[in-house]
Amino acid sequence: MNRVISIESIKVACKNCSLGSLCLPMGLTPPDVEKLEKIIKRNRPLHRNDHLFRETDAFSSLYVVKTGTIKTYLPREDGGEQVLGFHLPGEVIGLDAIQDERHACSAKVLETSAVCELPFGQLEELAQVIPSLQHQLFRLLSKEIAEEGKMLTLLGKKNAEERLASFLMSLSCRFKRRGFSPTDFYLSMSRNEIGNYLGLAVETVSRLFTRFQEEAMVRVDRKHIELLDQDRLESVARGSLCSRGNESNSM
Amino acid sequence: MNRVISIESIKVACKNCSLGSLCLPMGLTPPDVEKLEKIIKRNRPLHRNDHLFRETDAFSSLYVVKTGTIKTYLPREDGGEQVLGFHLPGEVIGLDAIQDERHACSAKVLETSAVCELPFGQLEELAQVIPSLQHQLFRLLSKEIAEEGKMLTLLGKKNAEERLASFLMSLSCRFKRRGFSPTDFYLSMSRNEIGNYLGLAVETVSRLFTRFQEEAMVRVDRKHIELLDQDRLESVARGSLCSRGNESNSM
């Protein structure tokens, strides 16, 4: 092995990573983090439209987004696609592939991104000897499952404006936790991708951005978003604004 | 400990369980299954409308449905609820609670059911020393995540008849794997619950059942369902029947 790897290893070192506790190492002791670092592979940066993996590809590693944004999606029967999610720094992709050793979705890069690669076989071995890592992995997978519930409610019950407001608030929260501005950010995905993700037509998304802006809740300039009234946006997201005195399907 | 537990232990014994390989023990060696059995708790049977747990309850155990059906749901802001899923024998509930030690959803019994209780702390300890159990657990969680994608496509892109057809086919498959008839079964959930789960109004579900019956795809008598033409139902579910030459949001 090459001895001159100091620069490289600094770049990978979890303890120097800006993600800090957002990532897997959370809750691990420093020596355990070091063991974890040993199995992490670094890859060259990925560029817009690169595929990190495709559906049915053999599964070997999980990936943590270090910088950039990655979209996961499922091809549909009719040739279209269903966007499953947009993944920001600190978020892990590939969890759905553990079950049958094949990726269950495709992952495409939306803007220049860097990822940490975690060979899953080695990760499992490590989890076998580091209880807190095993626990951390269970938590990670569990969190993903819990999030799903929210999304089902969004797609099953919310109307268009509630969906878009929820989407913006979700991004805001996630940016905030990463130390970015929660009120001023750029969208790395197209209107089409937003609509696809939220189960809405592009035109509806576009109209809603315009309306939200007219109502002074946000300022929209192309992909640049400023949230002007988070409280109201949050209310809209929860569906607790305006009339809506319904309780449909309440049983 | 009581020595006279033979009857009890037979009832719990995974090797005698009709679920067989559908359940957690899948892929474990007999001695490992025995260790697993030691931590499984048996509970008295649950009755219709009992709650197995409620959202925000402290999390201590996963549950495997042994017989019956259990519905998981999330309360909504407006007082209604969002049905997250219907769980048949062999399916595990509570996975979404690992992350923060609280249940993320409520679980309600639809018809008299029995469950195996797996104290998660002990399960983790066991997974720490049985690599194949750890792997099995990762797979289990992963599967749940992968399934989600399908559901997002259903709610985001499919129309009413595609949704109901998908629902029936999903039940059919799951019954089949459990050794029940895939073409003749009883629904343990109400029309309202089906509609809620599929993001449809009750009336729509009711009309579709009528229509499917008129089209001779199914025979419906109250909660009793017979699938008369699985192929066509499958086609409807995939949206590959009739016109629909669309490719909306295909990018």
Place this chain on the structure above:
DNA sequence: GTCAGTTCTTGATGCAGATCAACATTCACT
């Protein structure tokens, strides 16, 4: 710089499915 191909916006129209309403059936309880 120009031009072709995306992506986005805005307006006009149509329709799937929600909602409203009324009745039928089944269930739960005494």
Place this chain on the structure above:
DNA sequence: AGTGAATGTTGATCTGCATCAAGAACTGAC
């Protein structure tokens, strides 16, 4: 068995959002 409540069905109407259409703004390749 009888009564009230819950659940299911069917029809009529309404509406939110998809779809269609057309132009504007941006992007990237040369």
